[in-house]
Amino acid sequence: MNIPLDKAFHFLAGWAIAATFQSMPLVAAALVAAAAIGKEVWDKRGHGTPELADCLATLAGGVAAMAFVALLGLVP
Secondary structure, X not given: OOOOHHHHHHHHHHHHHHHHOOOOHHHHHHHHHXXXXXXXXXXXXXXXXXXXXXXXXXXXXXXXXXXXXXXXXXXX
16 A cells, blocks of 8 residues: 555654544544644645544554554553
């Protein structure tokens, strides 16, 4: 499978945000969602090409990080 570099960056951004705020899962989820949606709104206002796939990749990264942290039992 060949994942476009742009989507990989979006995934990693979502992962990084969620991992940074892992001790506060609701905050992490809200920040990942805000970043995902905010970036596409920014793009739509003439700063890039808005894509639903970009938003979903960012969200997927956040969900993956939160699941990874939960599976490892890193959050009490």
